Amino acid sequence: MKRFIQEIAEDILQKHGEHLADVTVIFPNRRAGLFLRESLRDLVNKPTWSPNILSFQDFIAQQVPTQVADKLFLTHQLFDVYNKIMKAKEGFDRFYYWGQMLLKDFDDVDKYLVNTENLYTNLSRQKQLDLTFDFLMPEQKEIIQRFWQGFDQTKSEQKERFEFVWDRLFKVYTEFQRLLKSQNLAYEGMQYRYVAENLDRLTFKKSSGPVIFAGFNALNLAEEKIISFFLEKKNAEMIWDLDGYYLEDKNQEAGVFLREYRNKNIFAPTFPQDVPHFLKNTPKRIEVAGVPQYVGQAKIVGQRLGELLAENPDLDLRKVAVVLADEALLFPLLHSLPEGIEAINVTMGFPLAYAPINSLIEHILDLQRTIRHDPDGNVMYSFKPTLAILRHPLVLPFDTEAIEKLAETIEADNKVFLIQSDLIEHPLISAIFQEARDKLVTYLSHILLVLHGGKENAEIEVEYIHHFYQILNRYEELLSDVDKKTDLASFSRLFKQLISTERLPFSGEPLNGLQIMGVLETRNLDFEQVFVLSMNEDLFPSQGGKHSFIPYNLRKAYGLPNFDQQDAIYAYLFYRLLQRASSVEFYYNTEGNDMGGEEMSRFLQQLIHESGFDIEQRVLANYAELEERREIVIAKDEEVLARLRRYLLNNGRAYRRLSPSALSTYLDCRLRFYYRYVADLYEKDGIDEDVDARSLGNVLHYAMEVLYDDYIKERNSGIAIRKSDFKSLRLRLERAAVRAFREQFSVSEDRVFYFEGKNIIAKEIIKDFMSSILSLDEKYAPFDLIGVEKKYELDLPVQLNNQETVVGLRGTIDRLDKKDNHVRLIDYKTGQDKHNFDEIALLFDRKKKNKVAFQTMYYALLYQKEKAPEEVMVPAVFNKDALFLGEDVLLAHKKFGEVNNAELFLAEYTEHLKELLAELFDPEVPFDQTDDEQKCKFCAYSNICARG
Numbered sequence: 021m022k023r024f025i026q027e028i029a030e031d032i033l034q035k036h037g038e039h040l041a042d043v044t045v046i047f048p049n050r051r052a053g054l055f056l057r058e059s060l061r062d063l064v065n066k067p068t069w070s071p072n073i074l075s076f077q078d079f080i081a082q083q084v085p086t087q088v089a090d091k092l093f094l095t096h097q098l099f100d101v102y103n104k105i106m107k108a109k110e111g112f113d114r115f116y117y118w119g120q121m122l123l124k125d126f127d128d129v130d131k132y133l134v135n136t137e138n139l140y141t142n143l144s145r146q147k148q149l150d151l152t153f154d155f156l157m158p159e160q161k162e163i164i165q166r167f168w169q170g171f172d173q174t175k176s177e178q179k180e181r182f183e184f185v186w187d188r189l190f191k192v193y194t195e196f197q198r199l200l201k202s203q204n205l206a207y208e209g210m211q212y213r214y215v216a217e218n219l220d221r222l223t224f225k226k227s228s229g230p231v232i233f234a235g236f237n238a239l240n241l242a243e244e245k246i247i248s249f250f251l252e253k254k255n256a257e258m259i260w261d262l263d264g265y266y267l268e269d270k271n272q273e274a275g276v277f278l279r280e281y282r283n284k285n286i287f288a289p290t291f292p293q294d295v296p297h298f299l300k301n302t303p304k305r306i307e308v309a310g311v312p313q314y315v316g317q318a319k320i321v322g323q324r325l326g327e328l329l330a331e332n333p334d335l336d337l338r339k340v341a342v343v344l345a346d347e348a349l350l351f352p353l354l355h356s357l358p359e360g361i362e363a364i365n366v367t368m369g370f371p372l373a374y375a376p377i378n379s380l381i382e383h384i385l386d387l388q389r390t391i392r393h394d395p396d397g398n399v400m401y402s403f404k405p406t407l408a409i410l411r412h413p414l415v416l417p418f419d420t421e422a423i424e425k426l427a428e429t430i431e432a433d434n435k436v437f438l439i440q441s442d443l444i445e446h447p448l449i450s451a452i453f454q455e456a457r458d459k460l461v462t463y464l465s466h467i468l469l470v471l472h473g474g475k476e477n478a479e480i481e482v483e484y485i486h487h488f489y490q491i492l493n494r495y496e497e498l499l500s501d502v503d504k505k506t507d508l509a510s511f512s513r514l515f516k517q518l519i520s521t522e523r524l525p526f527s528g529e530p531l532n533g534l535q536i537m538g539v540l541e542t543r544n545l546d547f548e549q550v551f552v553l554s555m556n557e558d559l560f561p562s563q564g565g566k567h568s569f570i571p572y573n574l575r576k577a578y579g580l581p582n583f584d585q586q587d588a589i590y591a592y593l594f595y596r597l598l599q600r601a602s603s604v605e606f607y608y609n610t611e612g613n614d615m616g617g618e619e620m621s622r623f624l625q626q627l628i629h630e631s632g633f634d635i636e637q638r639v640l641a642n643y644a645e646l647e648e649r650r651e652i653v654i655a656k657d658e659e660v661l662a663r664l665r666r667y668l669l670n671n672g673r674a675y676r677r678l679s680p681s682a683l684s685t686y687l688d689c690r691l692r693f694y695y696r697y698v699a700d701l702y703e704k705d706g707i708d709e710d711v712d713a714r715s716l717g718n719v720l721h722y723a724m725e726v727l728y729d730d731y732i733k734e735r736n737s738g739i740a741i742r743k744s745d746f747k748s749l750r751l752r753l754e755r756a757a758v759r760a761f762r763e764q765f766s767v768s769e770d771r772v773f774y775f776e777g778k779n780i781i782a783k784e785i786i787k788d789f790m791s792s793i794l795s796l797d798e799k800y801a802p803f804d805l806i807g808v809e810k811k812y813e814l815d816l817p818v819q820l821n822n823q824e825t826v827v828g829l830r831g832t833i834d835r836l837d838k839k840d841n842h843v844r845l846i847d848y849k850t851g852q853d854k855h856n857f858d859e860i861a862l863l864f865d866r867k868k869k870n871k872v873a874f875q876t877m878y879y880a881l882l883y884q885k886e887k888a889p890e891e892v893m894v895p896a897v898f899n900k901d902a903l904f905l906g907e908d909v910l911l912a913h914k915k916f917g918e919v920n921n922a923e924l925f926l927a928e929y930t931e932h933l934k935e936l937l938a939e940l941f942d943p944e945v946p947f948d949q950t951d952d953e954q955k956c957k958f959c960a961y962s963n964i965c966a967r968g
Contacts (some may be wrong), residue, residue: 021302023546024261025052028234029059029258032071033094035230041069042229048236049678050075051367051537052544060812072226076236076243077208083215092491094200094207095119095950101196105188118569120521123207124571126193130209131240134578139570140190144779175651178926189569193874212242219249231256235544236255237591238277241579248286258290261544265299266592274591274848298599298629305603308555308624310610310639315352316551317607320640322356323714324533324551324605329360332629337361339536340377341547343597345562346554348374351437353553367541369523375484376414377471381464388456392437395772399455403430409452414481416446417472433766438774460511461496465489487524490959499879523527539593546600548721555608557619561590590692594623608638620929652965654694654947664941667814668826674828677813678880679938682937686957687866687874693940694947695961703960715764716782717850720789721834723760723850725808727752727790728835731806739805746798750791757786767941789850793904806836808842810932812882816930818937833879842892845922846909847872847878847897856912858929867952872897877929880922 022030027729031674037821040060047053053073060070082086089097099115102122112611129136141249188557200206204216216224231254233247237867240640250256261376266274267282281287303363311317312497321342328335333512344350357364390402409415411426426444429435432620443449451470456463468489493514495518516847535547554560568575575582598604654660666675678697686693695701731749732739758773769772775783797803814829835846853872856865876895883893894910901907919925939945948967950956957968 021546021599023055023059024235024544025061025546026258028055028232029063032232033060033063034728035519037072039229040071042155043071044227044229044231045071045073046076046077046079046231046233047073048076048543048678049541050078051541052235055545060733076233079227080208080211080215080246083222084206085209086201086204086211086214088211089200089205090128090494091120091123091521092418092494093205093498094123097199097558098123098196099200100190101635102192103179105195107184113180113510113517120517120570121567122189122192124567126196127207127209127570127645128570129193130207130213131242132578132580133213133241133245136193138184139188139574139578140193156652160377162417173845185569206707211563212240214812216242216245226255226500228252229316233257234259235261237261237543237592238585239281244688250781251286251290253352253558259285262291262293262295263299263595264295264297264779266958272591272595273588276585276588277592299595302600302602304598304601304633305636306487306627306633306636307605307635307636308620308628309605309761310613310620311607312641314346314349314554316640317355317609318352320607321353321551321605325361326358328777329358331387333360337363337534338532339548341537341542341545341550343542343550343552343557344554345370345539345552347371348536349553350536351705357534361534362463364536365533365637366536368538368851369525372484372487372519372522372524375524377468377484377488378413380409380412380414381488381515382811383412384452384464385515387452388460389512391455394437394439398439398771398781400439401453403436403438404432404787406453413509414471414909415448415452415869419444419446422446423449431817434764435766437765437767456508458507460508461492465492465496468492483524487522489806491518491522491960509624510965539590542597544592548602549603550597552597552604552606555606555621555624557621560594560621560623561587562866581598591623596771598627610641615671618945621860652691652949656946660947661697669826669828674815674826675826677830679829680831681934683936684871684874684877686936687864687869689848689950689959690945691965692959692961695964700949701961709906711803716729716785717756717848719760719764719782719786719965720848721809721848722763723756723786723790724793724835726759727756728805728808730756741797741801741805745797746794746801749794752785752795755827757790758781760786788935789903793848793898796898796903796909800837803837803839806838807833808835810834812879812886814882814885816934816937818934818941819958820941821940821943825941826939829878829882830881831848831879833883836883841888841890842894842920843883843887844894844896844909845876846896846898847876849897853897854863854902854916855897855898855899855907855910858914860925861932863929864932872899876926877919877922878933881926881930881933892920895919895922 030039032043032045045053045056053075056073057070084963095116098113098119099112102119103110104162126314128134129139138850166727171282182883187218191747197210200210231250233256236243236247236258239247247258251258262275262278266272269275270279309320311320325340328340340489342353344353347368347370350366350368353376354364354366357928387401387405387409390405392400392402394400407427407430410423414941416423422444423446430438430442440453443453445752448467448470451467454463470683472485472489495514536547537622539562552560572579574580606624608620608624610618627633656664666676668674682693682697697701727749728741731745731752761767761775761779762769763775773806809832811830811832815826816829817824819825819828833845834848835844837844837846849872854870855872857873858868858871860877861866863870863877873895876897879895880895887893896909897911898909908918913919913925949967953967956962956965957966959965
């Protein structure tokens with residue numbers, strides 16, 4: 021079947037073959053013109069001049085003395101006018117959104133030739149409506165009257181503000197136009213209106229010969245008036261791209277505009293006598309497929325294209341089109357294309373908001389937003405934006421090894437804030453990590469230049485960067501006359517709005533390759549095979565461009581475009597895609613979000629239920645059979661046993677040793693022990709921005725170590741702690757706490773630690789704990805401080821598989837002190853740990869164990885071989901109850917009371933410990949999951965087990 025463009029080419033050659041150069045062909049857009057040139061080239065058999073082929077917008081631009089300015093410039097000019105007339109002091113960043121809306125309204129008003137003075141008049145009085153607007157039809161008057169009467173019934177602050185603005189918009193409109201004309205500039209609607217209102221006075225350059233208007237559907241009033249003038253006065257031709265399916269059926273919204281024009285005297289003769297019925301008469305295969313997730317559609321289309329090429333290796337891809345209702349699918353589609361497709365032609369605008377450079381700029385602005393200064397004046401950068409920048413796909417490739425090593429160091433050292441000396445020397449890192457202050461545009465421009473220089477082989481990325489650079493430069497030019505300084509908050513708001521409206525224009529010649537385009541780019545073009553993606557109700561018809569200062573009723577009364585018309589335009593484009601195609605496949609997303617989004621487009625519903633076509637329908641899904649949750653059991657094969665043997669003595673040395681935490685983990689869950697201590701699956705430590713409940717204990721331990729260690733070293737008079745020492749010790753609390761925070765957050769001694777947020781509170785909590793510990797110690801004094809955070813090891817003989825084997829044990833005792841030959845083995849606890857336990861055997865019971873009692877008795881076992889014969893070991897726990905509620909620090913046995921001598925219990929404890937170790941190393945006892953799933957809630961491996 022012939023394409024629409026091909027029919028035009030044949031018609032032109034038949035009627036004007038000898039004088040092609042005199043012909044002017046005007047299309048709704050430029051792309052159709054490129055296809056017409058190709059068709060003419062294929063049809064002519066001798067050298068000849070090409071006709072003058074234009075888009076309507078280009079045709080208008082040739083007839084006017086003004087040039088269309090870019091949107092940013094226009095919005096800024098409108099901002100100046102608006103603030104002057106409204107006497108407002110609103111910043112450009114806050115005006116931009118409303119400015120874009122006003123600009124769109126002015127453009128519509130001019131293209132539809134609306135009397136702006138009448139439009140922007142407060143018509144709350146019926147008499148004024150009757151006298152001034154006698155030219156309106158009764159139904160138009162009724163709509164306007166209904167709006168203003170309803171508006172006037174209940175006044176509010178918002179309505180009064182609307183009236184205030186509305187009454188001055190005509191003045192804004194006229195002053196804005198005057199300002200632009202003085203600079204020989206315009207917006208598109210201004211140019212359309214100028215031509216429509218000066219038809220008899222214009223000479224119309226390059227249109228002295230035959231003029232053909234081709235492929236139009238929905239005309240604005242200015243276009244209608246201009247085309248009518250050419251039809252009546254210049255004997256122009258009008259070629260409609262239509263089909264009887266929607267033209268002759270009054271219920272089909274796709275034909276709304278065409279039916280309206282066919283009933284007008286000036287247009288009626290231009291319609292064909294025999295209306296074509298391509299939709300019904302052309303054999304076609306139509307398929308509607310639901311696909312989970314938007315990206316899934318791109319994947320399935322890539323797969324389908326691969327199948328087509330496999331069936332027909334010589335397939336002419338110029339006759340295949342992929343239409344994207346959602347522009348965000350462009351890159352998923354490009355990455356999904358099969359290898360056999362070498363040439364592609366993308367003709368659509370890609371939203372810059374989805375470009376990688378945009379996310380990098382957002383991280384950089386976040387970096388600037390979170391900058392702090394320490395008391396020494398150093399600039400400090402927050403770890404969150406820092407890591408996001410370092411691992412960004414545009415930054416990391418500059419020096420992958422060095423930058424990733426820096427990121428890992430930041431995480432390993434828990435560096436919440438970084439200064440310049442913490443970073444690496446690299447041009448890009450140096451460009452990003454500096455304080456921009458009021459030089460934001462210069463700062464960002466320099467970063468973009470460095471990025472541009474390092475992306476020589478990445479054409480698309482270079483395009484992004486270049487486009488961003490242009491936007492920044494344009495922004496700087498506009499604001500340079502007023503104020504070169506830009507605050508971060510205002511710039512961030514404005515830049516986000518600018519990027520949300522910008523598109524990176526992809527364009528290409530339609531001479532070869534697969535055609536990838538947006539919905540609007542399909543006008544007048546026909547393809548044999550068409551794939552349409554994102555056929556969901558919220559995307560097709562498009563929901564964009566519906567915001568306006570002009571209320572819906574007034575838009576309807578004055579004939580301005582509204583969502584009804586937009587829906588009709590998309591209906592026309594939808595059926596046009598089907599018109600001459602032999603195969604069309606529609607894809608829609610079956611999985612929405614909390615706001616919906618999974619519904620197929622209303623046009624697909626129409627097609628299925630009204631058209632009578634034989635339509636294949638299917639929903640693609642990966643049906644996963646849910647297995648019953650399986651228990652994970654790790655048998656102790658030779659490989660596992662080999663890894664376990666690292667904890668056994670070999671030639672007098674153990675490669676690894678078991679800590680009380682490891683054995684406590686084994687009692688909680690054998691499988692967790694396996695993951696952590698046998699398979700070495702370490703949980704990756706994230707950066708703790710604040711001291712939380714998990715890290716509070718670490719800070720307290722180090723603070724107490726620093727407090728006592730430093731005091732004893734500086735005092736230099738032995739390890740005895742007397743009651744008289746506590747006054748000095750209390751004066752050191754702040755210093756010890758700060759040092760502990762330095763250790764936690766890897767802040768060197770030559771820098772002042774910067775406390776903020778929760779850490780201010782956390783420091784006071786740590787000091788409260790320390791003060792309470794000192795109070796207990798003062799009551800207990802005098803005593804000798806044997807050590808803090810001291811490490812001990814023990815080689816424990818155990819019967820394994822009927823032979824004696826030595827297991828390596830280790831532990832770090834928080835503090836040891838001695839008084840009257842009683843050595844206290846102290847464990848600091850910031851949680852809810854309890855002192856009392858029922859009996860030694862229950863310390864090894866998986867359901868009833870007391871973790872703190874198990875741990876302190878373990879410390880006693882480690883210290884036993886170190887102690888003097890006369891020393892008595894006393895396990896003690898400094899927890900919340902002991903520190904703040906006055907409870908005793910000693911362990912308490914249910915039957916025997918306070919544990920004043922751990923040695924009395926060690927024989928029984930050791931026996932049970934050996935039994936536990938025998939089980940741990942027993943090849944017949946596998947590593948299995950705990951029965952208590954409550955323990956899985958906070959387990960690092962819960963995702964592996966599908967628990968928690």
